[in-house]
Amino acid sequence: MAIKRYYASADNTITNAFQGDLKTRGTGANMGLSDILEVYSIYGQESSGSQELSRALIKFDLSGAANTINSDATAGKLKLSGKASCTFAGTTDLEDDDDSELIIRNADGTSVTFTTDSSKSISASTATLIGTSGADTTAKAAQAMHVAFTAAIAAGTLKMTLSPSSYTDETSIELTQKKRGSAGNTTVTIPDNITANGTEGDGSSVTTSAFTNGTNGANFYLRLFNAEHGQTLPKDAILVTQAVTGTWFEGNGLDMEGYTDLTNGAGGSNWVYRQDGDEGSRVAWERAGGRFIESPVYTASFGAGTSGVTGSGPTADLQINVTDLVYEWYDYDTAYGKKNHGFIVRLTGSQEAKFESGGSRAGTDHNGMINNVTGSTTSYYTKKFFARGTEFFYKRPCLEARWNDATKDDTGNAWFSSSLAPQAENLNTIYMYNYVRGQLRNIPDIGTGPIWVELYSGSIGNNSPSTSSVLLPQGGGVVAAGNTVITGGYVSTGIYSASFAITSSTSDYNPPSRLFSSNLTKVYAVWANCGGHSQTGRIEFLTSSFYPKKFDTPALNPATSYAPNITNLKSIYSKNEQARFRIYTRQKDWNPTIYTKASTETKTLIIDSGSYSVYRIIDELDVIPYGTGSLLHTQMSYDVSGNYFDLDMGIFEPGYAYAIKLAYYNGSIGSWVEQPETFKFRVE
Numbered sequence: 001m002a003i004k005r006y007y008a009s010a011d012n013t014i015t016n017a018f019q020g021d022l023k024t025r026g027t028g029a030n031m032g033l034s035d036i037l038e039v040y041s042i043y044g045q046e047s048s049g050s051q052e053l054s055r056a057l058i059k060f061d062l063s064g065a066a067n068t069i070n071s072d073a074t075a076g077k078l079k080l081s082g083k084a085s086c087t088f089a090g091t092t093d094l095e096d097d098d099d100s101e102l103i104i105r106n107a108d109g110t111s112v113t114f115t116t117d118s119s120k121s122i123s124a125s126t127a128t129l130i131g132t133s134g135a136d137t138t139a140k141a142a143q144a145m146h147v148a149f150t151a152a153i154a155a156g157t158l159k160m161t162l163s164p165s166s167y168t169d170e171t172s173i174e175l176t177q178k179k180r181g182s183a184g185n186t187t188v189t190i191p192d193n194i195t196a197n198g199t200e201g202d203g204s205s206v207t208t209s210a211f212t213n214g215t216n217g218a219n220f221y222l223r224l225f226n227a228e229h230g231q232t233l234p235k236d237a238i239l240v241t242q243a244v245t246g247t248w249f250e251g252n253g254l255d256m257e258g259y260t261d262l263t264n265g266a267g268g269s270n271w272v273y274r275q276d277g278d279e280g281s282r283v284a285w286e287r288a289g290g291r292f293i294e295s296p297v298y299t300a301s302f303g304a305g306t307s308g309v310t311g312s313g314p315t316a317d318l319q320i321n322v323t324d325l326v327y328e329w330y331d332y333d334t335a336y337g338k339k340n341h342g343f344i345v346r347l348t349g350s351q352e353a354k355f356e357s358g359g360s361r362a363g364t365d366h367n368g369m370i371n372n373v374t375g376s377t378t379s380y381y382t383k384k385f386f387a388r389g390t391e392f393f394y395k396r397p398c399l400e401a402r403w404n405d406a407t408k409d410d411t412g413n414a415w416f417s418s419s420l421a422p423q424a425e426n427l428n429t430i431y432m433y434n435y436v437r438g439q440l441r442n443i444p445d446i447g448t449g450p451i452w453v454e455l456y457s458g459s460i461g462n463n464s465p466s467t468s469s470v471l472l473p474q475g476g477g478v479v480a481a482g483n484t485v486i487t488g489g490y491v492s493t494g495i496y497s498a499s500f501a502i503t504s505s506t507s508d509y510n511p512p513s514r515l516f517s518s519n520l521t522k523v524y525a526v527w528a529n530c531g532g533h534s535q536t537g538r539i540e541f542l543t544s545s546f547y548p549k550k551f552d553t554p555a556l557n558p559a560t561s562y563a564p565n566i567t568n569l570k571s572i573y574s575k576n577e578q579a580r581f582r583i584y585t586r587q588k589d590w591n592p593t594i595y596t597k598a599s600t601e602t603k604t605l606i607i608d609s610g611s612y613s614v615y616r617i618i619d620e621l622d623v624i625p626y627g628t629g630s631l632l633h634t635q636m637s638y639d640v641s642g643n644y645f646d647l648d649m650g651i652f653e654p655g656y657a658y659a660i661k662l663a664y665y666n667g668s669i670g671s672w673v674e675q676p677e678t679f680k681f682r683v684e
Helices: 069-074 138-155 323-330 594-599
Strands: 003-007 010-015 036-043 051-059 085-090 101-105 111-121 129-133 160-163 172-177 188-190 194-196 206-208 219-224 238-243 273-276 282-284 298-301 317-321 343-347 380-386 398-402 428-433 451-458 465-469 485-492 495-500 523-528 540-546 562-566 578-587 610-616 621-624 637-639 642-648 656-666 671-674 679-683
Touching: 010 036, 036 343, 051 219, 069 323, 085 138, 111 138, 129 138, 138 160, 138 172, 188 194, 219 323, 238 317, 298 317, 428 540, 451 495, 465 523, 495 523, 562 656, 610 642
Parallel strands: 111 129
Antiparallel strands: 003 398, 010 051, 036 051, 036 380, 051 343, 085 172, 085 194, 101 111, 101 188, 160 172, 188 206, 219 317, 219 398, 238 298, 238 343, 273 282, 428 495, 451 465, 451 485, 451 523, 485 495, 523 540, 562 578, 578 642, 610 621, 610 656, 637 642, 656 671, 656 679
């Protein structure tokens, strides 16, 4: 399920346009129950220099009990980006340090430099200084850094959280980046007598990538869908989207023609008020037209050189990546992030109509018009999107989460190392799935920590591991050439993995009998709670097996065609179902012998790079287009049983039939090739 859609919880159009009489402005109008959102600018309609604008407000509930980002992340249905962290400690010699620099870098590229000062006490540490006088134990060294880090966080220069938040008697402390993602895996310049994740300056400053575990998860896209209409479309419009400041209310107005559904203090937002009588109060926007944060700004260009849109020209849909803002909303606290009040969508300032106050009002807004001296004297009328009240299921405003959730389990796709392949592709990653009574569960002795794997060749009969584990080349979880133990790790609840290379070469190690031979067909992997099969307290959890293959180079450029089939496809799915689709693939025109048919269970081909799409049959609407770009969010997983992918059937409108299409990447031509087969199902 690498796609989730979250629909708007409130939306509204606000305007300062004139009502039908071209005398009274509709600044008090509310359109919260309309099925349309509208953005436009009209210049000079009422009189020379008059300004009429329309803007859209959209909000998404991130933290509700169901079908929200928070509930899905908690339930493991949505993969959020992870935060990088680093553990800091000091030696007993820190008290002698003076004028050394510890440089810590934030995820946004800024950095904080702390200078040690042996003339200052621990309690005198500041946002840029670590007082080392008296720091003669590891606990006091950690305390000195804790005081300095706390001061820098309070000053806003160190954009991290500190654990523990209050120091007691710890010998190490941890900093965690506030900003999520791999950008948080920053470097630290470490002086002597300070360690970062176990690395010490050792007599001189060392710069190392000390912050780890910052991972890239879901990207979030704001999607608004074009509503066709018979009025003029704005040519080359540029829409900007920003974060709203302050709580606003949707209201129940409908009239988008005469702007006659006025709030009049009875509830809802409009051009002047964000709360017009809601919760017993009347609260004006800090500035008419909706107050918004200046940064970040997301731009969608509907001209010839399109960006932030799907489709082309003025009828395109809006699609912008708002990931950073969504994570700031999600992680909001009083010291970091932004409070979620939703988005405002408007024309860029140079395209909204010009208005310049004169006389004593120079430089100010007036009578509902916004002072905009660099605005346009050309009208941009009118861009319309479907609102959340639309009858069209797939046209509702949504936040679409996309991430690559493909699991590539090489248990059925392992390879011997080869000089033909780059280093990364000589690594194999195998997985262990710990199911207990049908549910994935963490192994109590392992939890979320490391797990250890050893590989064995087969015994006589090739039906169990031999007595000696094999020597392995360096790479993956093998820290040094000639080791026999692979250090694996935790993936998610009940799932563990281990990465390694295997070789049939015997030139580097002695005795060569402990290496794989070139004619080996089966390898056994033993998963345990420690390395070394003779170690005291060792518990073996699983013995799995796999069949490594050899890379070869064909004499010609291959043009392989395939015949895929979804083996577990059902005719009908529930909208509340989380479905897994299993794909069997073989080469097209494969012609086995009679002996093969009679004696061999035909194995599926594993497609390393496969993708899926889903469309509605009645109108061929792309419900889930191929995600074969940088995110690869529709990439298929594979394990020993072949390729598969998961779908949240709640994405689909019930009562319709849908079809799945598959595409496989063909490296010989450098593009994706769609397979001719379609696989149909219905959602009820």
